[in-house]
Amino acid sequence: METSDFLVIGAGISGLLCATELQRAGRSVRVLDKGRGFGGRMATRRLAGGRLDHGAQYFTVRDPLFQNYVDEWLAAGVVREWFRKLTDSTNSAGHPRYCGSEGMTDAPKHLAKSLDVRRSEQAVRLIRNGAEWEVRTLADHSFKAGHLIITAPLPQALALLDTSGLDYAGAKRGALGQVRYQRGLATLAILDGPSGLPMPGGLMLRESPLSWIADNQIKGISPEVVAVTLHSDAEFADQHWDSPDEVRGPLMLAAAKSLIQSRVLEYSCHRWGFTRPINPWPELTFSNPNLGYTLAGDAFGGERVEGAALSGLAAAAGLLESDS
Numbered sequence: 311m312e313t314s315d316f317l318v319i320g321a322g323i324s325g326l327l328c329a330t331e332l333q334r335a336g337r338s339v340r341v342l343d344k345g346r347g348f349g350g351r352m353a354t355r356r357l358a359g360g361r362l363d364h365g366a367q368y369f370t371v372r373d374p375l376f377q378n379y380v381d382e383w384l385a386a387g388v389v390r391e392w393f394r395k396l397t398d399s400t401n402s403a404g405h406p407r408y409c410g411s412e413g414m415t416d417a418p419k420h421l422a423k424s425l426d427v428r429r430s431e432q433a434v435r436l437i438r439n440g441a442e443w444e445v446r447t448l449a450d451h452s453f454k455a456g457h458l459i460i461t462a463p464l465p466q467a468l469a470l471l472d473t474s475g476l477d478y479a480g481a482k483r484g485a486l487g488q489v490r491y492q493r494g495l496a497t498l499a500i501l502d503g504p505s506g507l508p509m510p511g512g513l514m515l516r517e518s519p520l521s522w523i524a525d526n527q528i529k530g531i532s533p534e535v536v537a538v539t540l541h542s543d544a545e546f547a548d549q550h551w552d553s554p555d556e557v558r559g560p561l562m563l564a565a566a567k568s569l570i571q572s573r574v575l576e577y578s579c580h581r582w583g584f585t586r587p588i589n590p591w592p593e594l595t596f597s598n599p600n601l602g603y604t605l606a607g608d609a610f611g612g613e614r615v616e617g618a619a620l621s622g623l624a625a626a627a628g629l630l631e632s633d634s
């Protein structure tokens with residue numbers, strides 16, 4: 311049994327920033343994630359020698375708190391500006407859109423380097439013992455902490471809290487359960503030549519079934535191989551959630567045919583159960599000090615990387631304030 315002051319569930323941007331702030335303030339903190347990597351929906355993967363961002367494609371910064379971190383990452387070469395305006399865009403104001411220097415997981419990986427993050431540790435059961443939490447994982451490990459911060463997408467966080475058997479949110483449990491997310495499908499494709507997409511290599515699409523296309527070589531993360539990311543809209547994702555890849559992949563590729571000038575050599579599909587919260591919680595976090603837990607993530611901060619980041623930072627600030 312391993313014990314820390316704080317245990318963060320989720321090594322996405324919200325969990326990692328929360329853990330960083332707590333650790334920088336001298337608290338002991340451990341992070342668990344069920345995945346094999348860091349970053350959650352800031353995800354990069356390899357396919358046939360190509361490198362592709364298949365979740366979040368870029369992020370923006372408006373708040374000085376998040377800007378401080380982004381400035382550190384820019385100085386360390388972890389992130390860079392990708393573009394300020396898309397070719398087709400009617401609404402792209404000229405503010406910077408950042409990406410990881412070699413993929414969107416770069417900033418999460420950089421944060422994780424200084425933290426105790428346990429990967430492949432899926433929390434499956436929460437037990438409240440006196441003033442402490444015990445978290446059991448699928449790998450049959452146990453972690454103890456005085457306070458839990460759960461940053462999994464909210465429906466998953468609530469399912470996990472339900473395992474405690476406690477009345478953990480009182481009258482607010484119903485409203486928390488009403489927060490809904492959209493789903494999405496990604497198809498990743500390797501091409502035998504240039505995609506033909508215009509600079510900066512990404513296009514917002516408004517015609518179903520696609521919502522986005524990006525050439526990861528033009529983006530600068532797949533130097534050797536032309537590798538394209540396609541995102542579907544929520545309607546197509548709902549319609550084809552259970553279709554085999556051999557059905558949904560070709561449908562998405564056919565919809566992109568007029569945009570891509572080279573032949574597809576191979577493709578791979580991925581389901582995203584939580585792309586963006588449709589009706590986020592009105593506050594940056596939800597906390598129950600009596601039971602020693604805090605909920606954070608984009609269900610609270612709002613639908614983007616920055617929203618998730620600000621929620622994680624707010625969770626840490628709230629905990630440090632109540633601790634002092």
Ligand SMILES: Cc1cc2nc3c(=O)[nH]c(=O)nc-3n(C[C@H](O)[C@H](O)[C@H](O)COP(=O)(O)OP(=O)(O)OC[C@H]3O[C@@H](n4cnc5c(N)ncnc54)[C@H](O)[C@@H]3O)c2cc1C
Nearest residue numbers: 320322323324344350351366367433462607608614615618
């Ligand atoms: C396809 C797609 C495209 C997007 N595009 C953009 C974009 O271009 N720009 C933008 O700003 N945002 C975009 N977003 C949204 C952005 O990625 C998210 O808002 C943000 O990354 C959420 O961060 P988070 O830390 O709240 O959650 P996550 O990144 O989801 O992190 C939560 C973590 O919790 C872990 N977890 C869950 N359950 C458990 C458990 N039981 N035990 C242990 N670990 C657990 C998960 O493995 C995950 O790593 C996109 C999202 C998707 C899916």
